[in-house]
Structure formats: C-alpha cells, structure tokens
Amino acid sequence: xxxxxxxxxDLFRTHGGALVLYARQWLPDRASAEDAVxxxxxxxxxxxxxxxxxxxxxxxxxxxAALDLLKSRRRRLAREERVARPEAxxxxxxxxxxxxxxxxxxxxxxxxxPIEQREALVLRIWGGLSIAETARVLAANPNTVxxxxxxxxxxxxxxxxEECHERV
Amino acid sequence: MSESDSPTDDALDRLAAECRSLRPVAPSAALTxxxxxxxxxREASSLRAAAPWAKVTWFAERLxxxxxxxxxxxxxxxxxxxxxxxxxxxxxxxxxxxxxTVATAPVVEAPTAPAEWVDESVGWSDEGIALIDGxxxxxxxxxxxxxxxxxxxxxGIVRPRExxxxxxxxxx
Numbered sequence: 587x588x589x590x591x592x593x594x595x596d597l598f599r600t601h602g603g604a605l606v607l608y609a610r611q612w613l614p615d616r617a618s619a620e621d622a623v624x625x626x627x628x629x630x631x632x633x634x635x636x637x638x639x640x641x642x643x644x645x646x647x648x649x650x651a652a653l654d655l656l657k658s659r660r661r662r663l664a665r666e667e668r669v670a671r672p673e674a675x676x677x678x679x680x681x682x683x684x685x686x687x688x689x690x691x692x693x694x695x696x697x698x699x700p701i702e703q704r705e706a707l708v709l710r711i712w713g714g715l716s717i718a719e720t721a722r723v724l725a726a727n728p729n730t731v732x733x734x735x736x737x738x739x740x741x742x743x744x745x746x747x748e749e750c751h752e753r754v
Numbered sequence: 755m756s757e758s759d760s761p762t763d764d765a766l767d768r769l770a771a772e773c774r775s776l777r778p779v780a781p782s783a784a785l786t787x788x789x790x791x792x793x794x795x796r797e798a799s800s801l802r803a804a805a806p807w808a809k810v811t812w813f814a815e816r817l818x819x820x821x822x823x824x825x826x827x828x829x830x831x832x833x834x835x836x837x838x839x840x841x842x843x844x845x846x847x848x849x850x851x852x853x854x855t856v857a858t859a860p861v862v863e864a865p866t867a868p869a870e871w872v873d874e875s876v877g878w879s880d881e882g883i884a885l886i887d888g889x890x891x892x893x894x895x896x897x898x899x900x901x902x903x904x905x906x907x908x909x910g911i912v913r914p915r916e917x918x919x920x921x922x923x924x925x926x
Contacts, residue, residue, distance in 0.1 A: 591793055598789055603778030606785075620785040628792045678776035689776050711773045739766045742773075
C-alpha cells in the first residue's frame with residue numbers, strides 16, 4: 587500500500603513521454619497534451635489510489651482526458667493553431683543530427699496517418715503495450731489492433747522520403 | 755510485429771525497430787512538478803481515508819460531543835425543573851403533611867389514589883407564563899384539592915392540598 591504512490595511516480599517516469607506523445611495525437615500542441623496527461627493520470631489515481639497502476643487504464647484515462655480537452659477547447663485550440671504556428675516541435679529526443687532528421691521525417695509521416703492507425707502504433711511502439719493491452723485501451727479486437735499496427739507501418743514506410751526508404 | 759520471411763514484413767519489422775529506438779521527449783519539468791504535487795496531495799488524503807481507525811475516531815469524537823451536550827442539557831433541566839413524581843398529578847400520602855407536587859403535565863385525577871382518602875377538586879388557577887431562573891419559560895398551573903378520609907379514625911378531617919404544575923413551553 588505504501589509503495590503505491592511510488593509506483594504511480596515510477597509509471598509517470600517510465601511512461602510520461604509516451605503518454606504526452608499519445609495525447610499529442612489529438613491535441614495540437616504539447617502544452618495541451620501535458621494538460622491531458624495530468625488530468626488523465628490524476629483522474630486514474632483518484633479512481634484507484636491504493637492500487638498499483640494499470641498502465642492500460644492510465645492510457646485510457648489520458649485518451650479520455652485528451653478528447654474531453656479537445657471538445658472543450660476545440661474552438662480556441664483551432665484559432666491558436668491557425669494564428670500562431672508553433673515552432674517545429676520534436677516528438678522524439680535525439681542528439682544525433684542524422685537520426686534527428688530521420689525522426690523528423692517519421693514524425694511528419696506519422697502525422698499523415700489516420701488517427702486509428704496512429705494511436706495503435708503509438709501505444710504499441712512507444713507505449714510498449716502488448717497487443718492485448720492496446721486492444722483494451724482502444725476497446726477493439728486484438729486482431730483489429732494488429733491489423734491497424736501493420737497497416738500503420740506500411741503507410742509509414744510509403745510516406746517516408748525516398749532516402750529513408752533506402753535505409754529501411 | 756510478427757516475423758516473416760517476406761521482404762516486406764522484414765522491412766516493416768526493421769522500421770518498427772527503428773521507431774522503437776526513438777525516445778519520446780520527456781515531460782516538461784512543470785508537468786512533472788504538477789503531477790508530483792497532485793500525487794502527494796492525494797496520497798495524504800487517501801492515507802487519511804484509508805485508515806480504518808480514522809473513521810472510528812471521527813465518529814467517537816462526534817458521539818462524545820453529542821453525549822456531552824446531552825448531559826449538560828439534562829443537568830440544566832434537572833437543576834431548573836424539579837423531577838416530577840412517578841405518578842403525575844394528585845398523589846395521596848396519608849402519613850405525610852400536605853405538599854405541593856410538581857408535574858410536567860396536568861393530570862386531573864390519580865387513578866391510584868388510596869381508597870380510604872378521596873380528593874375533592876376545588877379549582878384551578880392559571881398563572882400564565884413565567885421565566886424560571888430568568889431563562890426557562892414555563893406555564894404555571896395550580897390545582898387546589900381537599901383530601902377527605904372515607905373511613906377510619908381520621909374521618910371528618912379535611913386536608914387542603916395545592917398541586918403546582920410547571921409546564922415548560924417553547925416560545926416561537
């Protein structure tokens with residue numbers, strides 16, 4: 587029981603970046619995505635304060651919070667996105683210049699994927715969830731989730747620049 | 755992604771591995787601080803709520819306050835209003851001198867009066883509302899009674915008695 591808050595902190599330490607990346611798939615800027623992560627994580631913690639966190643449930647809570655935030659701020663967020671084009675935001679951290687370029691290309695390609703494929707891929711690749719856990723988060727059949735992930739990778743490969751293809 | 759011999763699957767696996775090697779940008783320090791603060795706050799409140807003795811203590815404390823209040827109120831009431839006799843109203847005491855009994859509610863006849871004495875009601879007097887000790891409002895009623903023995907050596911004796919009824923009232 588006493589270790590549970592520490593477990594929640596560990597979860598945030600381990601999955602914080604992926605959670606923000608996941609929320610970012612719906613929200614137009616990083617600040618809003620962080621708001622959604624905070625809202626989702628705290629909401630989930632309130633629901634099961636004495637328990638070891640269920641990672642899949644935390645992702646579900648963050649997804650719900652992101653969609654709620656999107657609904658409540660849709661008009662303002664759209665205006666802000668239109669008026670102030672944010673500085674190029676990097677989803678991944680990399681010091682290596684070549685890898686940074688490659689990461690930027692993957693980010694651009696990912697942004698063009700349908701949201702169903704994108705969220706499945708983010709949960710599987712960067713969230714580290716299994717197919718079953720991803721299916722729980724998305725409330726979908728595991729086979730459907732596996733299909734979406736595969737399709738997302740196929741689309742991603744097709745969208746990546748030619749020079750990137752050669753690397754793949 | 756599943757392993758496969760087909761080049762496409764192999765390429766997809768390599769792409770997945772490459773994607774996996776990209777580390778998402780860590781949350782900002784502000785978000786980390788906000789979440790830590792929320793968790794600490796919730797931790798403190800959940801520990802309070804989770805302790806089973808906390809609820810018992812909470813209930814016992816309030817019960818003690820309520821009981822204390824009731825005892826004080828009962829003490830004030832017993833100090834201000836003398837305790838009524840078990841048989842409210844007229845109580846015949848053959849061997850005792852005439853006394854004034856005080857009751858909380860007027861009862862005209864006492865069904866348990868001794869057979870050898872009878873009460874003759876002379877009259878009632880309503881003295882209206884009075885403040886007992888200047889604080890407790892009460893209505894004061896007086897009942898005048900004559901006690902006469904039916905038989906025995908005391909036959910012919912008449913004992914006057916006055917019953918005083920102090921009825922607490924609430925002024926609204």
